[in-house]
Amino acid sequence: MTPLDCLPHQPPLRVLERVDALGPREARASFQVAAGPLTHGGQELWSGALIEGLAQTAALLGAALAGGEGAEPRPIRGLLVGLRKFVLGRPVLVGEEVSCAVTLVTQLGGGVLVSGLATVANEIVASGRLQFVMEPIA
16 A cells, blocks of 8 residues: 555645655655646645645644554545644746655644645745644444
């Protein structure tokens, strides 16, 4: 099972295409923006897709946490319950590659708080903290 297989999301809502790094405190993933249901007029990415990309990257981190250090990631289910100090930058256009990175801030039981950053060519297009409730799928 690949880390992406741990996500319950399926296209078109699975925005992530690649896992670039996955560790016990950080996850990085990316996707290429293509015209389709998540773009306005086939040109500009819906800003909610940036939040979703960061949330899915956080779910990858949750899968790594559920698997335990040094083990394979485990499928999880989760719910995004809050955004804190979240800022959206410029619009992201079709053809651009979005890199999503999340870092674990704290975890208490099933509650997880991460810091997220989405960039295009090293330019920040979204940033903030995302709060989740996550649990492994038995």
